[in-house]
Amino acid sequence: VAKKVRVGILNVTGYAGLELARLLYQHPHVELAAVTGRSEAGKPLGEVFPTLDDLGLTITAEVQGKVDFIFSALPHKASAEALLPFLRQGLRAVDISADFRLRDAAEYKQWYQVVHPAPELLKEAAYGLTELNKDAICGAQVIANPGCYPTSAILALAPALKEGLVEPDIIVDSKSGVSGAGRGLSLGAHFSEVNETVSAYGLEGHRHLPEITQELRRLAPGGKLRVTFVPHLIPMTRGILSTCYAPLVESRLGSGLASAQSELAAVYRDFYRDQPFVRVVSAPPQTKHTNGSNYCVIYPTVDPRSGRLVVISCLDNLVKGAAGQAIQNMNVMLGFEETAGLLGLGLWP
């Protein structure tokens, strides 16, 4: 039996951190050896999160003892700062924060209003949208785990953009559950304020927009890419559904609606043929189809009257949109089966 990899989680007390712990509990090749969290340091993990009681761990302020691999679920800036010492020791890491997502330190500063703590690492980090970037992920020391919205938007649009089926004039209208806003308190996540209502936000520019734009541009280089991204908050805990719109390039798909539809579906199925966690489906999916699982489910279609591409994608923002994809990336980095620890089925209903 191979020795298990000893893994640490920085900031287990946020939703991404706690979801990492839940998933790693069943990972066949990993031992969760350390979980940190300043505010709750010293407490048994099971006291703070009763669902994690079986892990038998205690939260510490800093990683104690030797670990072989690090996940950071800290907020941006704090995350890069906390990872630096581990990286200098040669450890490999997945960073769930935004710190290594944007290639350009100036753009990072513009969107996050802080100076990047380690700009020299930006070029070395790999963008961890596993399906699109496996080679780079394999060899990188640090992975920038994608944002939840970008994961849903980029996976939805990649086949069409890459195959030149659409004009680079894109609208992403996303609907997210409230857990995406994290465990920090705010009036906008207060039950009585957010239940039974829906709202758009980030209309002046959400921080996930430059990330979406950067990665879509890599798929369709040269073009003059225009992206409008409008996220919405809806009254549920988990899940993101993105509805993506783009004009179809004329005469790239078969004439006649049925033929265009089936060619489109074939392009998508082919594109994701070898990807264990992307499922191209033939009926509009729901977010709850992915509840607790690492799937991204995608439904591409042609709007029959306007000749527009419409793609619906669904995922669990805390799994494929955060902790699950982080583990998928670790699996690729460490040469495990890509699906290790991620085989649990979604919960329905």
Next chain:
Amino acid sequence: VAKKVRVGILNVTGYAGLELARLLYQHPHVELAAVTGRSEAGKPLGEVFPTLDDLGLTITAEVQGKVDFIFSALPHKASAEALLPFLRQGLRAVDISADFRLRDAAEYKQWYQVVHPAPELLKEAAYGLTELNKDAICGAQVIANPGCYPTSAILALAPALKEGLVEPDIIVDSKSGVSGAGRGLSLGAHFSEVNETVSAYGLEGHRHLPEITQELRRLAPGGKLRVTFVPHLIPMTRGILSTCYAPLVESRLGSGLASAQSELAAVYRDFYRDQPFVRVVSAPPQTKHTNGSNYCVIYPTVDPRSGRLVVISCLDNLVKGAAGQAIQNMNVMLGFEETAGLLGLGLWP
């Protein structure tokens, strides 16, 4: 004191019918004299709907006694059929069903798969989007009360289209609470199936699409209008939020984002200046801002990077999207203050 108008509701047992009864209870010029409902005929209204107990009415199979005005909340086809005898007696009516919304009987047949029961009336009916059509509503015998989605979409886009600010290339991405699906049972409205999930539907063409297209075309005649409409079901009871997208016509708004924004807001404020139930706001609204009230709240903005118009509109699908607008139309028809019976504030939280 003027004599109160005696009003009847056909099919009080659906959500639109019951909301009519709730609102009419406080209408100063109306006496609710008859409420029908086949399946519950003979039962006290307060037994079927405890919140309506104070009305002291009994549900009957047919309207009994004399009424002066009729609301129909029956399903399509049944509605026109049931209204015909009243119209022949000269009564005026508001039809909440889809029966008089499409001007063209062939289009009606195409979308509703039934032959229209009274095609001769299609030309006489007025489309009851009160803000846009007051003159016609004043004089009409029968009003086609708009669908909930069309109300939110058309009010959101009318000023921009009418003023020629946008290209006629429109996307309407709507999010609706479950009450829009009505009181009839279906797996898609079963609590455990619809809670904690979001889904798109009607991608092949929702019945509200031809209605949106017909009315937007009246606002921007001549143009080659393209409309993509994607409704979504979200886990709440009441409310519709529509996010509408259209390319701005170049150099119609001031150069510079701030100036474009403020000109846009001015156009919208001006357009709805005299409308008591449209509120143009300067921050993104939520559906719960309209919970139980007849307001449609609209936030127009310019996407700073793509130069696209984005308009958010919110309303309560059972009030401004159905029963409230029906009463607003009746008020206009009968010469009452437009706001009579509709002054109650929304419920928050």
Next chain:
Amino acid sequence: VAKKVRVGILNVTGYAGLELARLLYQHPHVELAAVTGRSEAGKPLGEVFPTLDDLGLTITAEVQGKVDFIFSALPHKASAEALLPFLRQGLRAVDISADFRLRDAAEYKQWYQVVHPAPELLKEAAYGLTELNKDAICGAQVIANPGCYPTSAILALAPALKEGLVEPDIIVDSKSGVSGAGRGLSLGAHFSEVNETVSAYGLEGHRHLPEITQELRRLAPGGKLRVTFVPHLIPMTRGILSTCYAPLVESRLGSGLASAQSELAAVYRDFYRDQPFVRVVSAPPQTKHTNGSNYCVIYPTVDPRSGRLVVISCLDNLVKGAAGQAIQNMNVMLGFEETAGLLGLGLWP
């Protein structure tokens, strides 16, 4: 036309304060003249609460101008302190906080951990459970508006206790929506933590217990009253359902289940015969039957196997459990019809 009474609300920015403003907007004899709120002072009320925009008011730090009557929706201690100057000027007031509910300053200190700011007023204040205490309310200067749980529990049990039908050995198991916890931020009211879950709390003794006990003792003096009260938090915004249990005194109700049931119902109907806001019903009610309205709906029954009284009561915690009852008390104090401003029907669905 009589001059309207000028009313002020202290702390309009909590849920009880905002609900007062919503309801007073339609009160025929009241003009809402001042609304205070430290944290939002200077802002238009409609900016903070869009549903209240039609009131056209601005939030101020202190009451400005002359008012004739005061509602306080401040937290305990702050409330009595803020009311004192108005009371000294001779104004009458309804206090929605807990400050005047317990007759005994020592008990107040024990449960609220602060010294009462105005113990001399405790004997003069009337406990504002309108149905049970109308005479005292009529003449009092200051009304202690009851807590939401006590209102539901006491109205449910009063007829049975007063008529000696039950032993004074009582269990109140209450289920409340989250708005009862107020608008202040806490992890326990954070959407992702409270959605899709139910929990009991206050098992060591909830602050509403001494209030329930004090008032039930007035109904059944002399007895050795034992009350167990367990509140639960459930994932909805508004509403309280209390399930109350007590052993029936033998041979007080007719022998045979049917006869016991109908005698019990008769006792309850009779007890509340003249009360406009208590509805004794013959089928188990739901909290949503009272959504937005001032009703308390009560269903008394006999458990056929154990011979126990079981009473279900439902109300909207922000209306009959707070702002609605406060207005009902004001109506009684000022000699208005008891129902003035409170006639709006509940929202369903």
Next chain:
Amino acid sequence: VAKKVRVGILNVTGYAGLELARLLYQHPHVELAAVTGRSEAGKPLGEVFPTLDDLGLTITAEVQGKVDFIFSALPHKASAEALLPFLRQGLRAVDISADFRLRDAAEYKQWYQVVHPAPELLKEAAYGLTELNKDAICGAQVIANPGCYPTSAILALAPALKEGLVEPDIIVDSKSGVSGAGRGLSLGAHFSEVNETVSAYGLEGHRHLPEITQELRRLAPGGKLRVTFVPHLIPMTRGILSTCYAPLVESRLGSGLASAQSELAAVYRDFYRDQPFVRVVSAPPQTKHTNGSNYCVIYPTVDPRSGRLVVISCLDNLVKGAAGQAIQNMNVMLGFEETAGLLGLGLWP
């Protein structure tokens, strides 16, 4: 490697059946070989339930091929009828329906209004509350899997009753998510009717009452047991919280509250010491602590003022209340580790 046991599920299309399939997918000793469902026969399982797509199964009308073990998730009566042929062939089975729960065919008829299809088997079946009945479960051919409410109530009360700490005068006030009502359509499970509301039901006698009474009587024989059981429906999908009340027998627990509390906790901890799926906790639990897992979490306490025992228990009605416990029983019957296939942690948030 031992050969896997081939298992069939009768009626995979209800919530208990589908949850069985979800859990068995990761069971190390089981191969799910057949899933039946009349209404959806012929369809891929993943088409009907996308979360189950990885199972790669097709729904059939009847079990096809050889199976070694049967779970039935059929409705009562149909379940016993469908199991009979398998039992006659010597197969062992867990029946999730109510058919083998009540020992007495006459009582079955009284509560279920049908004649029992196999009364001769009632004595041979073991009641599958695993923690209390392991010996009988080991040897039985057919297991009556307990109802969701009885599981929560009996586990909450067993230690106190068995140790003689309480009088046999019991109240069980339960709060259940809507999935307990199953996948069948009804107005009472229609989203808009059940969201944002809470109601009590079954006040005249719920079918789980005789089951609770039968099993509690086995724990406290001889006594005159009185049980009042009031279930409530609350707006969430999964989970049951039961609040159980009983008078403490005097002087059985230490004098003084703290000492009584700690003795009580010790009794409970001791009682469940060797049970992997019962967790006795020291703070009030929430249903979401068990979301998707097989735990029953129990918090016993003493009401300080009334001297009453209050016990809170939480479980996931579809796991420990149905499919999970069914697998736990199969594990015991077949000599597997009791926890096989049931190690996944609960989902939070």
